Amino acid sequence: MTDVAEARRFYAALLARQAGAQDPRIETAFATVPRETFLGRGPWPIIAGSATVMTPSADPAYLYRNMLVALDPEKGINNGEPLLHAMWMARVAPRPGEAVCHIGAGTGYYSALLSLLVSPGGAVTACEIEPSLAVRAARNLAPYANVKVVHGDATLLDLPASDVVYVNAGVAAPPLSWLDALKPGGRLVFPWRPTDAVGLAVLVTRTGAGFACEAFMRSWFIPCAGAADAGGAALLPTRETARAIRSLRLNRDGLPDDSAVAIFDDVWFSSSGLE
Template identity: 65%
Template sequence: MTGTAEARQFYARLMAANAGSADPRLEAVFAAVPREAFLGPGPWTVVANGGKVETPSADPVHIYQNVLVSLDADKGINNGEPFLHAMWIGKVAPKLGEAVTHVGAGTGYYTALLAQLVSPGGAVTAFELESSLADRARENLEAYRNVTVIHGDAVVGGLPPSDIIYVNAGVAAPPAEWLKALKPGGRMIFPWRPAERVGLAVMATRTDKGFDCEPFMRSWFIPCIGASLASSAAKIPDREKAARSRSIWLTADKAPDRTATAIIGNVWFSSQSIGSRRSP
């Protein structure tokens, strides 16, 4: 086994262990998808603690670690932290045949992992707003026949019906149309950033009674253009209140009540769980 192949195998085991998932396929897909194929030619720029370090060579062994790799330094766009994505993918638990929408696909590395996990039978629609990154993603994902790359605005254009919506850009609140795009039992995982100092990863699940909400870790992503700013009329939570959120509601379905932890546009968050409420 070559040094790169050995590094990738060990990297895959680490990712699977960090995911905290019982799905044995996670290790297999992290081992199967070559990360270097989505990063452009090396050497690569690794982002660490706000600074930048260049890999000593173009040997892919250097990027089979838990490192952020720069994709567009001027815009602060990176190929995200593998440990974080392993955790997110493990939590959202893609299944064969499911329809996935990836918002903020970058150059397509994590899109490829999702595509393998829902194949056969499933498909991924990948949105990327930056034209240069969308072009690279389309080229990188050409061999993945179940992936469609869209250069477009996922906030304005709306999303297809989805079992999973995987969001890689910070939102003040998920747009109502995204929540509506979730199929019954569908899961949306997103970086919730209602305020500068509040950054949480949240999983929302569509149940027959409403949208369950589970903040589960700290998370920081670049802003999602068109969905990252709250109006002056919004009720913005501090981190403690945000972390207490247990359900998400559309104001059109139910008016905010005293349990509201955040009210942002036509979406609000409640500290009360779905199980204790009537259907909207």
């Protein structure tokens, strides 16, 4: 195998190019953070469709490919696809000095990357509901002084005021607490999974007029505890209408109108932009 640092740099360069990242700090972050630190001892189980394949050895260079590494196979939890996260980070654009809340932090790899993107002066709150993963994340992220790990259900926690809320679990509709946590200009990115047929990454931006939103790519994650149930929805989207969303409205601010694409207890998605 090649030198691990060299493999990491090549991996980072490929991800940045494939993601179309304009911010060179994204490539630097992927080239800096050692993925193996967050995955435990090798060899590692690599997800290949419905099967897993073990790396031939514990050489960390095997990890520097765009592939999923299983963390808890029984629960379907993995380390996430690096290219997807490079694309998300390019879209949500964390900046130095900003506050990020990372929901579904797992063992902390992407929290570490986010911590570099908001440095200097920024901070990351890494939330993880699985006790064993939260313990591992706290250990793995100890060297990152601007990261705080919180074990708990992020749908029930009081989130800190955030410039970015970065969600890594499938959501039918974002809880009001996540939207309320956004500062002016704040961005919420999450996997929207209102039905089995719809799996889209959605970016919500808090503006002076409300919450603008767009579905920008396909995305599939395990369900988010406390926010994945769409059973009480008054209207659910189709694959086609889901892609037409332009704004996210709060029911407390006004009832849904004919532009509604999806209607939930607290929020609704509209195909109309903000005025």
